[in-house]
Structure formats: structure tokens, C-alpha cells
Amino acid sequence: MPQESSHRVVVIVDENSNPFELGCATEIFGLHRPELGGRLYDFRLCSPDPHTLMRDGFFTLTGVADLAIADTADTLIVPNRPDIATPRRPDVLDTIRRAHARRARLVGFCSGAFILAEAGVLDGRRATAHWQWTGEFRTRFPHVHLEPDVLFVDDGDILTSAGSAAALDLGLHLVRRDHGAQTAHSVSRRLVFAAHRDGGQRQFVERPVPDLPDESLAPVLAWAQHHLDTPLTVTALAARAAVSPATLHRRFQAQLGTTPLAWLTGERVTLARRLIELGERRLDVVARRTGLGTTANLRAVLRRETGLTPSDYRRRFSPTPPQ
Structure with a gap:
């Protein structure tokens, strides 16, 4: 404390x-x-x-x-x-x-x-x-x-x-x-505020009010966030939302200003960061729980998104120093 x-x-x-x-x-x-x-x-x-x-x-x-x-x-x-x-x-x-x-x-x-x-x-x-x-x-x-x-x-x-x-x-x-x-x-x-919104998130998204209430992405986003450890794909997200991949792309652009794949990668990186910050030192565990697959992919994606390797990120943000 x-x-x-x-x-x-x-x-x-x-x-x-x-x-x-x-x-x-x-x-x-x-x-x-x-x-x-x-x-x-x-x-x-x-x-x-x-x-x-x-x-x-x-x-x-x-x-x-x-x-x-x-x-x-x-x-x-x-x-x-x-x-x-x-x-x-x-x-x-x-x-x-x-x-x-x-x-x-x-x-x-x-x-x-x-x-x-x-x-x-x-x-x-x-x-x-x-x-x-x-x-x-x-x-x-x-x-x-x-x-x-x-x-x-x-x-x-x-x-x-x-x-x-x-x-x-x-x-x-x-x-x-x-x-x-x-x-x-x-x-x-x-x-009573979101603990973390990444700095790279867009300031605002100009979009029309959806014509239909069931076009909200909230249900599929919540579902995906609880299944990041599985090999999710854009096709799987579209199936969950009961729309075609093309329709899903349009809704992501309109409602979030990004693509489904970019959003999914961002969520995986956010979870990886959270696990490292909480002291998880086993990179294979972090890679598996975030759906990033291999430790090599975890290193590559984390470095691309944050500019830091997992070890550098741990030194900066982990609550306990490396052993």
C-alpha cells in the first residue's frame, strides 16, 4: 500500500x-x-x-x-x-x-x-x-x-x-x-470513472444515431472481452453479432472509429498490460490468457503498441521489482 x-x-x-x-x-x-x-x-x-x-x-x-x-x-x-x-x-x-x-x-x-x-x-x-x-x-x-x-x-x-x-x-x-x-x-x-482509457483512443467519433437499437456493439464487445483467451476472429465476432463481416466492419467504423481486428488487438494488449502490472511474470501465461498465442507474438505486439518490451513494461509498471 x-x-x-x-x-x-x-x-x-x-x-x-x-x-x-x-x-x-x-x-x-x-x-x-x-x-x-x-x-x-x-x-x-x-x-x-x-x-x-x-x-x-x-x-x-x-x-x-x-x-x-x-x-x-x-x-x-x-x-x-x-x-x-x-x-x-x-x-x-x-x-x-x-x-x-x-x-x-x-x-x-x-x-x-x-x-x-x-x-x-x-x-x-x-x-x-x-x-x-x-x-x-x-x-x-x-x-x-x-x-x-x-x-x-x-x-x-x-x-x-x-x-x-x-x-x-x-x-x-x-x-x-x-x-x-x-x-x-x-x-x-x-x-466512478473508467480506470484506463488508452491515450491513443479517439477524442470523438462523429456518427449518426443508429436507426435500430439492436445495432449497438455493446453485447458483442462484452462477450469478446470475456473470451480473449480463445482464437477470436472477425468472422467469429460477426457470427456472434448475427451480421456479416462487412456489416460488422461498418458498425465498428461508425460506432468506435476503428476496425474489429484493431479493437480486438487493443483489448488483448490492454489485458496483457493489466496482467503484467498485477505481477504475472510468466509470459507464456500472459500470451495464452490474452489470446496473443506465443511469447514471441506477445513481445512483438506489446512493443508495437506501447514502445516497450514485456520486461521493460514490467520494470516500469509492475508493483514488485523483478527477482
Whole structure:
């Protein structure tokens, strides 16, 4: 069970910041968690002004530390706000640059990617932002490798998320990185939120409302998730859904924005990651239970999907060190 952490997370709150993302950061990083043995992080808020007017004047934030405390952050969450065209304050940008120079972890929720880019720390790096700002972001910051159709991007020491709810996905991803899968699942249960949505998942899918209620993929998806250890095929999924493979492909594209095979592979990888995180060291067992077949295929698929070998993934995410 995690002990009280000395890892300091600092959130910079600037004028017109969004309350939702501030609430997400507070909920994930700031709460006392007796069920986990205490606080997961040393959490602080700071602002360049003693009175900070939040988005649309909803309320004024007072009583938080000044910017100096940001220089002590291990993880610094930068401001986000809807007026992306307004230049950020030089003292806030300088604070971000100093944090980056001393190798602090930087996090931008939603429009926070704009302030990271404005500070100059995203040049040559991967990032994401809300889909509605893709064009403007690319015009203003052409040297940033923007990935506009994902929930969040983990580029090591700089992490960015898309729209508001994706702040929760990225926050839980950080808890998972720092404290392991079990702790992240505990936090997600308290949030009553999905424990893990992969960062590569699409931000949104434009689709018409189905004409018939029985076109939902939910039943066949649930069935497949409970049979990943069997040699499932697209033909088998189509038979389970009582449709042709071509119809199944159309429904996957319309409802999930992907193909049946890509979805199935993603589910197998998610299960493999979960098993490794929970301490399963026998790769043949992981391969068999996930339906990936052989350890060689498990290694190849995991590396392709996560950039890590099983042993690297275990070292980073397993709750117990390798023997």
C-alpha cells in the first residue's frame, strides 16, 4: 500500500483558468486517501496573483501560494483557459521554462498545450490538444508534432491531454505510472470513472444515431472481452453479432472509429498490460490468457503498441521489482 508521498505536484492557476481541469487535478492528486495509506502526492496550488478570477468570472480564487512554489514542483501542471489567443504572462512562461530546465515533469490539460508551446518547451515534441483547436495550434506552433485525434500524449517528461474529460484519463495514467495499476484502479473507483482509457483512443467519433437499437456493439464487445483467451476472429465476432463481416466492419467504423481486428488487438494488449502490472511474470501465461498465442507474438505486439518490451513494461509498471 502506498505511503505518504514526497512527490510534489503544483498547479499554476492563472486568470480565466478552467475550474473543471483544476477540479480534476485536485481530485486525482490532492486528496487524502486513507484506503491507500495517505496522500499519493504533496499537492499545492499557486498563482501569479493573490486574487485570480476564474473562467467567465464564475468565482475568484484566493489564499493560494505565489509562483515561487512552482520552482519546487516535481510535476508542474500549467494553466489552461479558453482564450487561447491571449498571450500568457511572462512570469508564468519563465516558471515553466525553469521547471523544464531542471527536468520537472510538465502536464498540460486541454488548452494547456498552448502555454507549453508558447513557453517553447514543446518544439520537436509530441503533444495533443482539443480537436477544435487543431488548425490554430498547427499554424502557431508548426514545430510541435501535434496528434489531434487522441485522448492524451505521454512524451516522457511532458504530457498533454485533449478535451476536459481527458484530464481525468491523463491524471489516472500518471497515477498508474507513479504508483502502479492497483492504486490507479482504486483512485478510479473513487472517481466512478473508467480506470484506463488508452491515450491513443479517439477524442470523438462523429456518427449518426443508429436507426435500430439492436445495432449497438455493446453485447458483442462484452462477450469478446470475456473470451480473449480463445482464437477470436472477425468472422467469429460477426457470427456472434448475427451480421456479416462487412456489416460488422461498418458498425465498428461508425460506432468506435476503428476496425474489429484493431479493437480486438487493443483489448488483448490492454489485458496483457493489466496482467503484467498485477505481477504475472510468466509470459507464456500472459500470451495464452490474452489470446496473443506465443511469447514471441506477445513481445512483438506489446512493443508495437506501447514502445516497450514485456520486461521493460514490467520494470516500469509492475508493483514488485523483478527477482
